Amino acid sequence: MRSFVPVLTVVTGIFAVWYLAAIWLNAPWAYDKATRSGEVLTLQTLIADTWSQDKPKLPAPHQVGIEIWETTVEKNITSKRSLIYHSWITLSATLLGFALGTGLGIALAIGIVYNRTMDMSVMPWVIASQTIPILALAPMIIVVLNAVGISGLLPKAMISMYLSFFPVVVGMVKGLRSPDAMQLDQMRTWNASPAQTFWRLRLPSSMPYLFTSLKVAMAASLVGAIVGELPTGAVAGLGARLLAGSYFGQTIQIWSALLMAAALAAALVSLVGLIQRITLKRMGMA
Incomplete structure (x- = not known):
């Protein structure tokens, strides 16, 4: 079990940096949408938006995970989208x-x-x-x-x-x-x-x-x-x-x-x- 602790620590660090980078890179688009619609972004709505955009500059890890799941498990292996x-x-x-x-x-x-x-x-x-x-x-x-x-x-x-x-x-x-x-x-x-x-x-x-x-x-x-x-x-x-x-x-x-x-x-x-x-x-x- 101890051998997995360093690995899990590194993986956790990578995911944390990844999520933070997604917020930083996708925030301009979120602010632009809010400006055009007259909305005021709170920190919570900003995070939610940057982690759920359809075409983000940097997709969040869970978005990539969902895409992999949908194109592997939920698609027939002969499908051109698999x-x-x-x-x-x-x-x-x-x-x-x-x-x-x-x-x-x-x-x-x-x-x-x-x-x-x-x-x-x-x-x-x-x-x-x-x-x-x-x-x-x-x-x-x-x-x-x-x-x-x-x-x-x-x-x-x-x-x-x-x-x-x-x-x-x-x-x-x-x-x-x-x-x-x-x-x-x-x-x-x-x-x-x-x-x-x-x-x-x-x-x-x-x-x-x-x-x-x-x-x-x-x-x-x-x-x-x-x-x-x-x-x-x-x-x-x-x-x-x-x-x-x-x-x-x-x-x-x-x-x-x-x-x-x-x-x-x-x-x-x-x-x-x-x-x-x-x-x-x-x-x-x-």
């Missing part, structure tokens, strides 16, 4: 991009560790690739793929892959190089082949590093999927909900989609963490 439906669209691109990014990252890491030429030539380009803003790169990827007849899920997954492969490469290279000289000398003493050294020493040693990087990659992959939905004018996905909300000034819709994305990211990262604990325990590392 956040579960839109989350599934984004999740599918996220998982495909994560799988592609993980595979590419591991393959590049193995090449970098075992090939001096790749280490000197590929690694700098891998680092340089992350200096390109994804918001500038995403439309280019989508346009190029559309030009060759590829559309739908794959372009969004490619953007997710672009963001997710980098932490995997860095983490896996660090992990594969983590065995010290004494351990490598011991493998050579046993006349182990490079393949045996990889499977028996380097790969097991890299697992803690790999899973740490996979958590970062999963979160980055979700961001990539959402970003990939923005320049396409998508009609489905959490990115599409954000885009539609910004078009029509529906800030409550925007915040509900943001919190749904955060919850989805937390669930995915927690799943990777669970797999990590199970895997490392079976390997005797936990």
Whole structure:
């Protein structure tokens, strides 16, 4: 129970600041309405108004909670207004991009560790690739793929892959190089082949590093999927909900989609963490 006290304290503080910020940001509109109608606002009516506006600058937490409830529990999951439906669209691109990014990252890491030429030539380009803003790169990827007849899920997954492969490469290279000289000398003493050294020493040693990087990659992959939905004018996905909300000034819709994305990211990262604990325990590392 004591471990939850700090968490609850932080959450309570966040909600308190959120409610106060909603009053501050939404108050000008409340005062403007009162001036035009000739009403006098008391503190109580001001708070009630700022926490119940249809299109507030900053929606109150309970407004976002109601919106999430109405678009998840009270909507059919196949409905275009269901956040579960839109989350599934984004999740599918996220998982495909994560799988592609993980595979590419591991393959590049193995090449970098075992090939001096790749280490000197590929690694700098891998680092340089992350200096390109994804918001500038995403439309280019989508346009190029559309030009060759590829559309739908794959372009969004490619953007997710672009963001997710980098932490995997860095983490896996660090992990594969983590065995010290004494351990490598011991493998050579046993006349182990490079393949045996990889499977028996380097790969097991890299697992803690790999899973740490996979958590970062999963979160980055979700961001990539959402970003990939923005320049396409998508009609489905959490990115599409954000885009539609910004078009029509529906800030409550925007915040509900943001919190749904955060919850989805937390669930995915927690799943990777669970797999990590199970895997490392079976390997005797936990």
